[in-house]
Amino acid sequence: MNSFSILIFRLGREWVALPTIFFKEVTHRRPVHRLPHQKGKILQGLVNLNGKLELSVALHELLEIEAFIAPSSSVIPYQLNRMVAIVKEGALWVFPVDEMNGIYHWNLAGMEQVPTVIARSSMHYVKGVIKVENKRVVLLDEELLFCGLKKCLHSNMAGGAL
Amino acid sequence: MLAQQYGRGRFVNASGETDIDPVIFDLFCVEIETQCKVLNQELIDIERQPQEQKPLESVMRAAHSIKGAARVVNLHPIVRLAHAMEDCLAQAQQTLGGMGAENINPLLRGVDLLERLSKIHLKEIHDWIDEQLPFIETVTRQLTDASGRRTPSMGIEKDFIEPKGVDVPNAFEVPFNERLKITESRPEARSSFDEDRVLRISAKNLNRLMGLAGESLIESRWLDPLGKHLQAFKYELSATEQSLDQLRDRLQCDLFTEIERHCLLDVHDRLHHLHLLLNERLREVDDFIHRHANLSDCLYQEVINSRMRPFADGVEAFPRMVRDLAHELGKQVTLQVEGQGTLVDREILETLEGSLSHLLRNAVDHGIEFPQQRVTAGKPPEGLIKLQARHSGGMLSITVSDDGNGIDIEDLRNKSVEKNLVSRDRAARLTEAELMDFLFLPGFSTSADLTEISGRGIGLNAVQSTVQRVGGIIQMQSVATKGMSFHLQLPLTLSVIRALIVEISGEAYAFPLARIDQAVVIAPESIDRRDPHRYMDYRGENIVLVDAWKVLELNEPTLVFDQLAVIVLSDRLKSYGLIVDRFIGERELVLQALDVRLADIPDISAGALMEDGSPVLVIDIEHLVHSIDNLLSGKQWIKGVCSSREETTKKRILVVDDSMTVREWECRTLLQAGYEVDTALDGMEAWNAIRIGRYDLVMTDIDMPRMNGIELLQAIKKNARLQHLPVMIVSYKEGESNRIKSLEAGANDYLTKSSLHEGRLVDAVKKLISG
Numbered sequence: 021m022n023s024f025s026i027l028i029f030r031l032g033r034e035w036v037a038l039p040t041i042f043f044k045e046v047t048h049r050r051p052v053h054r055l056p057h058q059k060g061k062i063l064q065g066l067v068n069l070n071g072k073l074e075l076s077v078a079l080h081e082l083l084e085i086e087a088f089i090a091p092s093s094s095v096i097p098y099q100l101n102r103m104v105a106i107v108k109e110g111a112l113w114v115f116p117v118d119e120m121n122g123i124y125h126w127n128l129a130g131m132e133q134v135p136t137v138i139a140r141s142s143m144h145y146v147k148g149v150i151k152v153e154n155k156r157v158v159l160l161d162e163e164l165l166f167c168g169l170k171k172c173l174h175s176n177m178a179g180g181a182l
Numbered sequence: 183m184l185a186q187q188y189g190r191g192r193f194v195n196a197s198g199e200t201d202i203d204p205v206i207f208d209l210f211c212v213e214i215e216t217q218c219k220v221l222n223q224e225l226i227d228i229e230r231q232p233q234e235q236k237p238l239e240s241v242m243r244a245a246h247s248i249k250g251a252a253r254v255v256n257l258h259p260i261v262r263l264a265h266a267m268e269d270c271l272a273q274a275q276q277t278l279g280g281m282g283a284e285n286i287n288p289l290l291r292g293v294d295l296l297e298r299l300s301k302i303h304l305k306e307i308h309d310w311i312d313e314q315l316p317f318i319e320t321v322t323r324q325l326t327d328a329s330g331r332r333t334p335s336m337g338i339e340k341d342f343i344e345p346k347g348v349d350v351p352n353a354f355e356v357p358f359n360e361r362l363k364i365t366e367s368r369p370e371a372r373s374s375f376d377e378d379r380v381l382r383i384s385a386k387n388l389n390r391l392m393g394l395a396g397e398s399l400i401e402s403r404w405l406d407p408l409g410k411h412l413q414a415f416k417y418e419l420s421a422t423e424q425s426l427d428q429l430r431d432r433l434q435c436d437l438f439t440e441i442e443r444h445c446l447l448d449v450h451d452r453l454h455h456l457h458l459l460l461n462e463r464l465r466e467v468d469d470f471i472h473r474h475a476n477l478s479d480c481l482y483q484e485v486i487n488s489r490m491r492p493f494a495d496g497v498e499a500f501p502r503m504v505r506d507l508a509h510e511l512g513k514q515v516t517l518q519v520e521g522q523g524t525l526v527d528r529e530i531l532e533t534l535e536g537s538l539s540h541l542l543r544n545a546v547d548h549g550i551e552f553p554q555q556r557v558t559a560g561k562p563p564e565g566l567i568k569l570q571a572r573h574s575g576g577m578l579s580i581t582v583s584d585d586g587n588g589i590d591i592e593d594l595r596n597k598s599v600e601k602n603l604v605s606r607d608r609a610a611r612l613t614e615a616e617l618m619d620f621l622f623l624p625g626f627s628t629s630a631d632l633t634e635i636s637g638r639g640i641g642l643n644a645v646q647s648t649v650q651r652v653g654g655i656i657q658m659q660s661v662a663t664k665g666m667s668f669h670l671q672l673p674l675t676l677s678v679i680r681a682l683i684v685e686i687s688g689e690a691y692a693f694p695l696a697r698i699d700q701a702v703v704i705a706p707e708s709i710d711r712r713d714p715h716r717y718m719d720y721r722g723e724n725i726v727l728v729d730a731w732k733v734l735e736l737n738e739p740t741l742v743f744d745q746l747a748v749i750v751l752s753d754r755l756k757s758y759g760l761i762v763d764r765f766i767g768e769r770e771l772v773l774q775a776l777d778v779r780l781a782d783i784p785d786i787s788a789g790a791l792m793e794d795g796s797p798v799l800v801i802d803i804e805h806l807v808h809s810i811d812n813l814l815s816g817k818q819w820i821k822g823v824c825s826s827r828e829e830t831t832k833k834r835i836l837v838v839d840d841s842m843t844v845r846e847w848e849c850r851t852l853l854q855a856g857y858e859v860d861t862a863l864d865g866m867e868a869w870n871a872i873r874i875g876r877y878d879l880v881m882t883d884i885d886m887p888r889m890n891g892i893e894l895l896q897a898i899k900k901n902a903r904l905q906h907l908p909v910m911i912v913s914y915k916e917g918e919s920n921r922i923k924s925l926e927a928g929a930n931d932y933l934t935k936s937s938l939h940e941g942r943l944v945d946a947v948k949k950l951i952s953g
Binding site: 050051052053054055056057058059065066067068070071072073074075111144145163164167168170171173 | 389390392393394395396397398400687689690734735736774776777779780783784785786789791795796797798799867870871873874875
């Protein structure tokens with residue numbers, strides 16, 4: 021009952037997970053076209069996903085994860101520098117990830133709570149911390165994540181108007 | 183009895199009420215709409231050529247289909263109406279040539295009624311029928327009278343009870359649980375529509391198809407390099423074979439032992455085999471690449487073409503309209519439509535319908551003379567209006583012409599002087615075309631004395647702006663006493679534009695070719711620098727130069743070119759030179775609307791994909807010119823945003839209420855008091871917002887869907903990080919118990935809406951968050 025499927029990926033130095041059902045596609049990175057009159061960091065611009073222009077966002081900016089280029093390692097190249105599309109209630113978002121790890125089944129019982137006093141506001145999006153193959157992985161709260169993305173876009177738009 | 187039971191039995195719902203299945207009802211509406219088009223078209227033909235049997239047959243079929251369809255959805259008055267129409271037609275068929283205005287008019291009235299019916303929503307259908315019943319019955323009676331037959335009473339007629347079996351259109355014969363297959367069984371019903379029948383498809387679906395077809399085309403191009411790589415591999419293999427041969431020749435054969443020779447031969451054979459295999463695969467891959475590229479191309483073209491409809495589809499209503507209007511005015515007019523098969527973009531067709539109808543009405547009303555006048559002028563009594571559509575030079579050209587009175591150009595000349603539009607001297611020098619342009623001016627014709635000319639002018643301004651909006655032009659010509667014509671030049675489609683692709687701040691932007699004056703490359707020396715602006719010479723005029731990246735508020739480009747690429751843009755009053763990084767070239771782009779969540783991005787009208795699949799943004803030139811104006815006068819879009827410094831000092835309040843009025847009132851009051859305000863529609867949305875945002879106070883209602891105010895309050899006070907966030911309850915609930923319940927749950931204040939006014943609200947907020 022309490023087991024569910026999650027997909028693990030890396031942003032900067034952090035391993036991040038989100039329930040698999042919210043993923044629509046994982047594909048190679050494609051160029052993002054910036055939008056004029058925008059100064060927000062989170063909305064990157066538009067990207068071509070299957071012939072349709074979709075919104076591309078910087079998830080690492082939303083989660084306040086520092087960009088970091090990992091030294092070349094034993095990772096299979098096709099797992100590196102991917103582009104991911106997630107969707108909830110018809111709202112689709114594309115974001116670049118530094119590395120895809122894979123799909124795991126995870127039992128809720130094994131989740132640690134996030135320490136309550138954490139300065140970084142990005143931790144608001146975190147449901148809990150889990151351990152997968154010796155990696156410390158933060159599991160995102162999908163409800164808050166999608167809500168946060170929407171809010172960012174909204175404030176970006178509101179700010180854009182004179 | 184069978185038919186009735188069959189018809190009713192299926193749609194009885196739990197409460198025993200007879201109801202219509204929504205899917206069936208949709209099909210019914212489409213059916214009615216389709217058949218009405220047939221009726222309208224053919225009835226007009228019949229009126230003109232009463233002896234023709236073929237149109238009569240098809241109207242009978244249409245009326246019959248409507249009757250069958252109406253029976254399935256149990257709309258009895260409509261069944262009776264259709265039945266009367268059928269009777270009326272049958273009568274005409276029997277008494278050869280018995281079709282006159284007395285038959286045609288009630289038939290057309292019936293068609294009108296059915297057309298309106300097809301636009302009624304399912305929920306309102308019964309009310310509508312009830313409301314229209316007297317009218318429906320009148321039309322039915324007129325039809326019955328026209329057919330000269332004694333017809334069944336308004337009760338249930340014989341035909342209605344008797345099952346006619348196979349006669350009912352197939353679509354509605356399909357058992358309920360198989361209704362999804364209905365579309366497949368439809369063709370049998372009306373063979374004349376099969377190939378060209380119109381299917382409804384949502385714009386969204388069509389756009390998705392376009393996107394995917396485009397992607398497939400782009401992906402097919404990736405195969406080409408793969409083929410080339412394999413080719414290179416093959417050459418490499420050949421070279422290896424040759425090297426081996428050389429090696430064998432060099433080594434002296436007699437030095438080889440048997441085993442060595444065998445090995446060498448073996449390597450040679452294997453290489454050769456590999457070569458053959460590779461050749462084979464290569465041929466297959468080549469074939470595949472060609473086929474795939476071809477298919478992708480066809481698919482793409484076909485999908486783009488599916489946006490196109492024959493011109494006839496958009497003009498079906500016109501012959502009827504012209505006929506009705508002519509009758510009303512006591513004139514004789516025929517509308518001749520040419521180029522019915524010309525393909526036109528659905529959107530253009532829909533946008534233009536109003537304008538074309540306007541031009542046609544003008545032609546009937548003001549162009550075509552009364553029969554006697556025409557005869558006196560030596561013309562046939564019946565006027566002719568021609569509506570022509572054709573493709574020419576990559577554009578759609580539509581002409582509306584009449585053989586009426588035309589416009590007296592000298593009249594027009596006087597008129598323009600009278601209206602103080604030009605001086606008499608100048609008016610005398612104006613050419614005919616220039617004078618004609620006056621007719622497009624708003625209000626040119628709204629003078630008290632309604633003359634032939636003034637009638638023409640009404641609404642021409644609106645027609646012109648519609649045509650311009652879709653990127654076309656309109657011109658007119660008149661020959662006094664001989665008639666006049668309007669020529670519309672339009673793009674073939676709205677979804678594909680030709681554009682100049684440029685780079686701004688390192689990224690691709692598209693400027694619609696139709697809207698730019700010129701694109702020039704100039705040497706930096708030719709710029710005239712006079713503070714605060716830079717100027718260039720354009721057709722003897724000094725125009726201001728601006729950097730595109732500044733207008734669009736992008737980063738300064740990193741690459742600097744020797745020459746300046748300048749696009750000249752203008753609105754009615756001014757011209758500007760827009761400096762871009764460089765020109766990339768001219769392309770045909772398939773437009774796609776930007777994501778709705780983006781609201782309006784200033785200066786951008788749409789997006790598109792380049793041939794390599796990379797995005798390009800299409801510039802909204804009208805808006806851009808406006809932005810240039812703003813830039814030159816020091817206003818910018820982003821400047822309006824609060825700086826981060828301000829953000830940190832201002833207190834942020836989250837207002838939660840499911841009533842928009844209350845939310846807006848609280849929001850405005852707090853904004854005026856100098857707070858920053860965010861809103862949420864219910865407790866759940868608020869709870870999400872609080873967990874990810876930073877707020878100094880939450881102001882919430884109690885009764886709300888999903889999560890109420892008390893639950894929200896409890897959630898906040900239970901959360902370790904948020905428990906110190908002040909929460910103020912603002913509720914309609916007056917009772918003391920609510921106040922106590924809220925305060926017990928940890929509310930920091932409790933206000934009732936009934937006693938609320940601005941001062942009190944702000945005071946209460948100040949008390950909770952000092953500052």
